Amino acid sequence: MDVVVARQPIFNRPEKVKAYELLFRKSVNSISYDAFDGENSTIELLKSSLSVIGLDILTNGLPAFINFTGRLLRDDVPSLLPPDRVVIEVLETSYDDAGISDVVKDLKKKGYKIALDDFLYKTEYDNLIESADYIKVDFLQLNDDEKKEYPKKIGSVKNNLIFLAEKIETYDDFLLAKESGYSLFQGYFFSKPSSVVRKSFPVRKQFILNLLDEAYREDWRPAVLEDMIKKDLSLSLRLLKFMNSVYFGFRNKINSIKQAIVLLGKNEFLKWLSLIALGELADDKPEELVTLSILRAKMCENIAQILNRKKDDLPNFFLTGLFSSIDALLDRPKDEAISELPINSYVKDALLGVENIYFDVCEFVVSYEKTEVDKFYKLLEKLNLKFDDVIKAYLEAINWSSQLMTL
The missing domain is CATH 3.20.20.450 (EAL domain)
Incomplete structure (x- = not known):
């Protein structure tokens, strides 16, 4: 059963x-x-x-x-x-x-x-x-x-x-x-948003958004990212702590920002930076909102892997799940909140409710999370997924997100 x-x-x-x-x-x-x-x-x-x-x-x-x-x-x-x-x-x-x-x-x-x-x-x-x-x-x-x-x-x-x-x-x-x-x-x-009154971003949050904007440029510029991160001691320490955690298990200690960015590579760096951005944007929100967003992100990515999506496309699924509650994070209407994010148009469309593969996967994940069974099984059939694979994806996402929250 x-x-x-x-x-x-x-x-x-x-x-x-x-x-x-x-x-x-x-x-x-x-x-x-x-x-x-x-x-x-x-x-x-x-x-x-x-x-x-x-x-x-x-x-x-x-x-x-x-x-x-x-x-x-x-x-x-x-x-x-x-x-x-x-x-x-x-x-x-x-x-x-x-x-x-x-x-x-x-x-x-x-x-x-x-x-x-x-x-x-x-x-x-x-x-x-x-x-x-x-x-x-x-x-x-x-x-x-x-x-x-x-x-x-x-x-x-x-x-x-x-x-x-x-x-x-x-x-x-x-x-x-x-x-x-x-x-x-x-x-x-x-x-859910506690208010729909538009707020201006504090300087710190604006810096994070600028960093995201740079990271998501089509022409990947590690040197520019290195310079930006070096100007923020807290961010520099968090990147090095992340790279030297048991999550990676590198034999030799990672000591430089440049080395960390190169070793991570574009996709994994984007994922790390997006997680940092989520935490910064949600600093005055319940911790569970961050936990839920991270769990959704990883679950979306896991489902995308099951669907054999291209490796370069996986971050888009991750981001769709990660920012699925962006209106609650920023206390803004969703369309305004999304306009601040440097993400591609397909992910933005999905977050705004336009049906595409990113939307379907995120809706599927949320239906599982909320045990909306009719919706879940309809999307399970539409995406041609196997139930056992979904359970494994959920458990792996819980494990991954739990480990990440302790880093």
């Missing part, structure tokens, strides 16, 4: 990632999941995360929130997982199951953290609340008054509950949830 396994970050109030929910969907007849089987998909997820992928790889060592149906809870399936690494999410479809509160209480005694998913309060759920650590509230199901009321209302049943607002898709919702007493937040609000 093909199961799409991805992750969604869970943020605290300062917008730092504190956990990931592992998302999974299975497809029936390739392009539909109307007959979605939650129990089988959970079991497939556990097989993958325990034996093939590994929880630490999927979550970067952070806690994993995982959904369980009432039947799986009664069958003690959560005991396959270490209590200190997971949070058991009790699905809302299980709240009325006979004896479910006793099952959850036993899991609590075994040391598991418990989250009640998509929680809509009823007094008969008070026994469940007594065993809970987290209450997950779906912001799409409640009006603004109810969103504000829930932490107080349910908090009166049990002290020290942690309230998690999910399906937070805009910064307005994020701010409302913070003001209403929620401590954790889940959704893609962090990848």
